[in-house]
Amino acid sequence: MSLDISTIAVLGAGTMGRGIAQVAALSGYHTILHDPEPTVLDHAHDAIVATLDKGVARSKVQPADADAAKGNLQLSSGLDDCVAAADLVIEAVPESIELKISIFQAVDTVAPHTAIFASNTSSLSITEMAAATTRAERFAGMHFFNPVHIMRLIELVRGLETSKDTLDALMAVGRRMGKEVVTVNESPGFVTSRINVLIGNEAFRMLQEGVATAEDIDTALKLGLNHPMGPFEMADLVGLDVRLAILEHLHRTLGDLYRPSPLLVQYVRAGRLGRKVGRGVYRYDDDGNKRG
Ligand code: NAD
Secondary structure, three states: OOOOOOEEEEEOOOHHHHHHHHHHHHOOOEEEEEOOOHHHHHHHHHHHHHHHHHHHHOOOOOHHHHHHHHHHEEEEOOHHHHHOOOOEEEEOOOOOHHHHHHHHHHHHOOOOOOOEEEEOOOOOOHHHHHHOOOOHHHEEEEEOOOOOOOOOEEEEEEOOOOOHHHHHHHHHHHHHOOOEEEEEEOOOOOOHHHHHHHHHHHHHHHHHHOOOOHHHHHHHHHHHHOOOOOHHHHHHHHOHHHHHHHHHHHHHHHOHHHOOOHHHHHHHHOOOOEHHHOEOOOEEOOOOOEEO
């Protein structure tokens, strides 16, 4: 049975939700972006339009495609309105299993019974979320990367009950979005988060021990190991709070190797959450440029 997708609902209009909505709209899907915070929705809309316009200015996006994407995009602060006619619901709310389960349970009662649900979680159990709904076979992980319009990978995560039809349908969506898709069996942190948070956590430990400055650790990994970004640049982009939530989950599920660095915990407590608030490991100006 083929599962046709034409309308995608994206839940959460933060860093990831707005990026996912942008690529969905640009790929020709009718896209409804939801966030309970109207100001977040307005900012997300402005950011999507600005990124599309930048794409046109740099000849990466055809003007007609950018216009079509803007036309395909709808905003909604009401959850029910957002999902009532969705073929696919992609959730991108904060990394909390309780929050994600409560949202999927609410959506399960309103979305069409044929709709597929996908979570953009970086680490949490797809099977646990799926089991809280009435559609475990139409539930999978769809792990996008930041910034979504640039990063080429989607990790498609198969939960215990995820059906082949669901995986095939999500694979087709990912390819239509221009992404490479790898399929991963459910496991904490999948492939990418499990490795990436370990590198980032070790970098924080080295910073705390005084092994080198943040700049020199970033430069060492970029020039010595050919990483495209330093671990602190990456943590600031992802969000230190997001990183900490993933580490805490992997610490609980995979063991002591993933114990969060005390310095990372301290930065999060201090509100140094990364680029999104203007300060993480580094400071940023209003245009997102690193200061001093
Ligand atoms: P974020 O904090 O930037 O955005 C989360 C958004 O969810 C906010 O706008 C918030 O208002 C909204 N929200 C909160 N409660 C909600 C609710 N009940 N219903 C709808 N929206 C609600 O977070 P993010 O960085 O976009 O991360 C979202 C998810 O994506 C997390 O699971 C995270 O682990 C995952 N992820 C993040 C990255 C990254 O680089 N930041 C990369 C891959 C995956």
